[in-house]
Amino acid sequence: MIRIALAALIIISACGRQSAGPDPIPEINAEDVVSGYSFLTAETQALQDDDFANPGFLWVDRGERLFESTQGVSQSCSSCHSDGLVGAAATFPKIDPASGALINLEGRINMCRKDHQQADQLPYTSDELLSLTSYTAHQSRGMPINVDTIGQAAKHLSAGEDYFFTRRGQFNLSCAQCHNQSWGQKLRGDTISQGHGNGFPAYRFEWQSMGSLHQRLRDCDTGIRAEPLPYGDQTYVDVELYLAARAAGLKLESPAVRR
């Protein structure tokens, strides 16, 4: 059953190979856009919905403690952000006006550590960065994704879109073939969702941990036997922007729970 589904995808992939140029895979109709939450079992949905049982809250709570604690030049995040950062996560990735670079939430947090706290940058996969990101993202839970895609962001949007529609890896599959064309179908015991990032950072049973969106993207690239990009890679940040734009209006869910 599982193998049949993967074989079907590879056949889709092989059929398209004769045609030159980008795959004619349509985007998801705006009225059909749904969160990965819709594809979860009732038990997993219930776990995500219960703030006391949802394991992601361990990272949210740890993030809150870090946010309040003194780092670097004896300043806490909260000494500057005394009203918290409600709504901020829904607007990332965004252009940093000073450098003109597109940065995601992890990048912004590390920028504050470096520029405002004179503290060390946190490694992308560190529990501290994951906790601070989870705490910040959680403050936007229930708010619609609202990213800027014009001006300097436009070229990043199109780079992210290119990555999404480009076939890669030994299976020669694009993100779009699974998440635009095959959502709702089964693959290795998962139901393929539309591939939105609105639940991240998310707790995954497979990780036994909270993880970033980049960790999820690396898993998807690895799944098709493609070389995953490094954590924090600019192309993954561009993909993040494209994912946010194609999910515009979907509500943030972090800490989501996923299989």
Ligand code: HEC
């Ligand atoms: C000394 C003051 C200061 C400290 C300390 C500080 N920040 Fe900031 N932060 C800022 C300022 C100012 C901005 C607005 C952008 C800018 O000018 O750099 C900002 C922007 C942000 C944003 C983006 C908000 C948005 O709506 O785009 C996030 C997220 C953020 N900070 C998180 C943090 C976290 C997490 C910490 C602790 C690790 C922290 N900041 C520490 C001053 C600070």
Ligand code: HEC
């Ligand atoms: C072979 C099919 C396949 C390909 C190709 C693929 N994915 Fe996935 N992806 C999955 C499966 C299966 C899951 C886990 C179930 C789900 O949420 O869809 C997943 C999950 C995700 C999620 C998390 C969704 C959620 O709500 O938790 C995102 C985001 C995502 N993929 C983005 C991408 C991107 C971007 C690419 C291209 C770089 C990609 N995927 C390529 C199969 C694929």
